[in-house]
Amino acid sequence: EDQVTQSPEALRLQEGESSSLNCSYTVSGLRGLFWYRQDPGKGPEFLFTLYSAGEEKEKERLKATLTKKESFLHITAPKPEDSATYLCAVQGLSNFGNEKLTFGTGTRLTIIP
């Protein structure tokens, strides 16, 4: 069974203070690892897909990286509008073709002005 563990559960940062969120996963052959952002009362919004160890993706102040056991979401010089819950999800090879994703419980990020 695919498993995803995210840490920390919550993180408070001052505006401009860079940090990283962690996503550890166990999967029977990784098909893809995905990062989503979720604002309160909204559905998750897709950010990145990573397919293989060593891969990196960037979008504005966010950069996602992937190893064989975990992924990091690096946030550089964050702004208050980056405050959200960040979700990590994986798709294992056993779920190839149906896009069933296994989600972690998320990291709630708060950026203080």
Added chain:
Amino acid sequence: GAGVSQSPSNKVTEKGKDVELRCDPISGHTALYWYRQRLGQGLEFLIYFQGNSAPDKSGLPSDRFSAERTGESVSTLTIQRTQQEDSAVYLCASSWQTNTGELFFGEGSRLTVL
């Protein structure tokens, strides 16, 4: 709008009643998913529809849960004889591109069972 639309946004019901939740996917998206998000827990896969193929119902927690989809459009998730543990946000997502993990989610239907 052009996004995934869900209704109702909020539903309060009494234990034992049936509820129906509706999802309008993005036009042209052939794949449609239902997920459940309980407070403090990760999103839980419920069911997946892809075109005219048989749906993947492997995530439905009990036979009180069922879902239908009309062609490649509207889907309805039905929960019969609701229980308090069914209280959650039910999220619908659609996708046009397979195996990218890029799902477009609606804002969800918040179900509260008293």
